[in-house]
Amino acid sequence: MIAVEKLVKSYNSNRVLHGVDHTxxxxxAVVLIGPSGCGKSTFLRCLNQLEIADSGxxxxxxxxxxxxxxxxxxxxxxxxxxxxxxxxxxFQQFNLFPHRTVLxxxxxSPVVVKGISKSEAESQARELLAKxxxxxxxxxxxxxxxxxxxxxxxxxxxxxxxxxxxxFDEPTSALDPELRDEVLRVMRQLVEExxxxxxxxxxxxxxxxxxxRVLFFDGGQVTESGTPEEIFSNPKHARTREFLSKVATR
Amino acid sequence: MNDVWRLxxxxxxxxxxxxxxxxxxxxxxAADHLDEIxxxxxxxxxxxxxxxxxxxxxxxDKPEQLTGFEYDFAGALAAKFGVKAKMVQNQWDQxxxxxxxxxxxxxxxxxxxTSDNQQHIIMSLPYFVYAQQIVTRKNTSGLxxxxxxxxxxxxxxxxxxxxxxxxxxxxxxxxxxPGNVECFRDLKSERIEAVVQDLPIALYYAKPDVELKLSGxxxxxxxxxxxxxxxxxxxxxxxxKAIKELSEDGTLEKICRKYGIWDQRQAGLKEYxxxxxxxxxxxxxxxxxxxxLPLLLRGAVTTVELSVLGMALAVTVGLLIVLxxxxxxxxxxxxxxxxxxxxxGTPLLIQLFLIYYxxxxxxxxxxxxxxxxxxxxxxxxxxxxxxxxxxxxxIPKGQMEAAFALGMSWSQALRRVxxxxxxxxxIPPVTNDFIAMFKDxxxxxxxxxxELTKVYGMLAMSTYDYIGLGLMTAGIYFAxxxxxxxxxxxxxERLRYDRR
Numbered sequence: 232m233i234a235v236e237k238l239v240k241s242y243n244s245n246r247v248l249h250g251v252d253h254t255x256x257x258x259x260a261v262v263l264i265g266p267s268g269c270g271k272s273t274f275l276r277c278l279n280q281l282e283i284a285d286s287g288x289x290x291x292x293x294x295x296x297x298x299x300x301x302x303x304x305x306x307x308x309x310x311x312x313x314x315x316x317x318x319x320x321x322f323q324q325f326n327l328f329p330h331r332t333v334l335x336x337x338x339x340s341p342v343v344v345k346g347i348s349k350s351e352a353e354s355q356a357r358e359l360l361a362k363x364x365x366x367x368x369x370x371x372x373x374x375x376x377x378x379x380x381x382x383x384x385x386x387x388x389x390x391x392x393x394x395x396x397x398x399f400d401e402p403t404s405a406l407d408p409e410l411r412d413e414v415l416r417v418m419r420q421l422v423e424e425x426x427x428x429x430x431x432x433x434x435x436x437x438x439x440x441x442x443x444r445v446l447f448f449d450g451g452q453v454t455e456s457g458t459p460e461e462i463f464s465n466p467k468h469a470r471t472r473e474f475l476s477k478v479a480t481r
Numbered sequence: 482m483n484d485v486w487r488l489x490x491x492x493x494x495x496x497x498x499x500x501x502x503x504x505x506x507x508x509x510x511a512a513d514h515l516d517e518i519x520x521x522x523x524x525x526x527x528x529x530x531x532x533x534x535x536x537x538x539x540x541x542d543k544p545e546q547l548t549g550f551e552y553d554f555a556g557a558l559a560a561k562f563g564v565k566a567k568m569v570q571n572q573w574d575q576x577x578x579x580x581x582x583x584x585x586x587x588x589x590x591x592x593x594x595t596s597d598n599q600q601h602i603i604m605s606l607p608y609f610v611y612a613q614q615i616v617t618r619k620n621t622s623g624l625x626x627x628x629x630x631x632x633x634x635x636x637x638x639x640x641x642x643x644x645x646x647x648x649x650x651x652x653x654x655x656x657x658x659p660g661n662v663e664c665f666r667d668l669k670s671e672r673i674e675a676v677v678q679d680l681p682i683a684l685y686y687a688k689p690d691v692e693l694k695l696s697g698x699x700x701x702x703x704x705x706x707x708x709x710x711x712x713x714x715x716x717x718x719x720x721x722k723a724i725k726e727l728s729e730d731g732t733l734e735k736i737c738r739k740y741g742i743w744d745q746r747q748a749g750l751k752e753y754x755x756x757x758x759x760x761x762x763x764x765x766x767x768x769x770x771x772x773x774l775p776l777l778l779r780g781a782v783t784t785v786e787l788s789v790l791g792m793a794l795a796v797t798v799g800l801l802i803v804l805x806x807x808x809x810x811x812x813x814x815x816x817x818x819x820x821x822x823x824x825x826g827t828p829l830l831i832q833l834f835l836i837y838y839x840x841x842x843x844x845x846x847x848x849x850x851x852x853x854x855x856x857x858x859x860x861x862x863x864x865x866x867x868x869x870x871x872x873x874x875x876i877p878k879g880q881m882e883a884a885f886a887l888g889m890s891w892s893q894a895l896r897r898v899x900x901x902x903x904x905x906x907x908i909p910p911v912t913n914d915f916i917a918m919f920k921d922x923x924x925x926x927x928x929x930x931x932e933l934t935k936v937y938g939m940l941a942m943s944t945y946d947y948i949g950l951g952l953m954t955a956g957i958y959f960a961x962x963x964x965x966x967x968x969x970x971x972x973x974e975r976l977r978y979d980r981r
Binding site for chain 1: 877879880882883884885886887888889890893897898901902905978
């Protein structure tokens, strides 16, 4: 489902990704962990073309885009859009559209981008809201919701585009502890439904419980990967052990 | 202790400052100005040197030096009192109120001896016999008499006999100009078909011009006199005596000949008989509001049209500019930035002159209304672009990213996510600008638009009731701008999305 080859990304002279390789099967849930500044968020943003990689190749659901240059022609831009549609993204700061109601947030893109009818988009949106437990909030504005509720709407909004892959960029980091569970519950449900997911997170319990595979990112590379059991109980590298001991005592 | 000292020093300083200020604001009125002029050694005479040839104007050879027949005449007059003459620059159509306020001793600048003028000030004996002259383009024929001008666009100088004559005749499309020169320029660019002016002005500006001609004979002769404040009777007597002497010893003729304006008509100076002027009751425009308010309201309609259309242009052009500045390719970005900086950094008045008088020279001739809308709109577009830019840049980066991540194209993201939020944010500053433009629109009177402030000026000049008309005019401005700000407040409230 996902194939990444030798992905390189620098900001000015600062190299953030050092040729990352990654393959992921359909239905697999992968959790990225690692110290901050290690490049895991950049990796995710490259997958969704919010950052353009300097070099390397990204394939999602059979669609391949090479890094190296900004898309210029309309064909290239269309390809970039198609890749983004395949990969739904959930942000740390939710990024809901504050001037739209919850329902409009979800229907906006299906109607505008995919061109499906408004009524169809709305009934789909209500189903998704029910799924994240917010069917009563359809007509509320984002500012009227708690952070946890906003993030659940953001997940429903990404799902409305029927992506093949879901990317989560620290989805619970901006939330108070008591609000994290409601978001994690929705994510667990998605894993159980067999959604292909990449989750960047500091929620070790979620990684332990739900991940098919855990990748440890350090210095712009995947330095260790394995099942949660392998990574958490028997880490091979000193850096992984150091990191895990820090998170555990936190 | 120290504090008390410092505080009392501050109080004393402030007190001295207020005293100084007061002495500037309230000039001391002497019983009669003649003694004051003599002890001062200077005769202050009010005139307008802007486009003031051949009366008083900057010498073309030495622009820091004034010249003109009235300049020479004022000098000769002052010499009679044994003092020096000093000109005080004042806008021509405001000379009488300024004289009344005490800005100078006499008003000497082609003031016509009319009963209107003598309502508020004394007019001296005449020093020049003028007449009205019609000026047209070389190829125009048939416009030799005032009656021929019915149905034509006619330019006159503000607050002159010419304006009153054309007004009284009625039926002409009269355009009122603040200065001498602009009407001839509009005549040449075919915005108007004729100009009615005092003969000396026509002789000086139009006669040497190959594109223009004096059409028909001079008509409606009258006298120029010197304006003096009503209480200055001794000064008036002294001035009249001096004028008589200057006329009899040939000084006056010599001065006029120097500027090519002496003609046989000047014999009339000797036959002048002052007429008794019936003093009209002073007019209270507030009490007679049904007569004046409709005139002001008609001006207000133009003001509203100008500012609504001007603002519509400004918000549209401003949006194009900000999109260019933020998102276009590099040369266009610079262009947009340059536009904002240049337009913001230059006065609206000069931009209006360029549009109205400058564009015809490259073949683009706009009427005064369009030029006014364009001038206001393009000027405010720069501020609106800056308002938008602040609005757009205050939208968090994550909004654009979320739109992209959902598969929207750049233009979809801009139209559906960024701009709707940014535009809500800029409602208050844009409303502010709208109200500012509403008031700024009075500046288009310099290109002959008669809007609210201009109507006020014209009525105030003829009724001399600056306070009553001023209150009414200010009331209209307020009555129109306040609802606009209430409406904007409602709109802002309705579009809020951060209600909890």
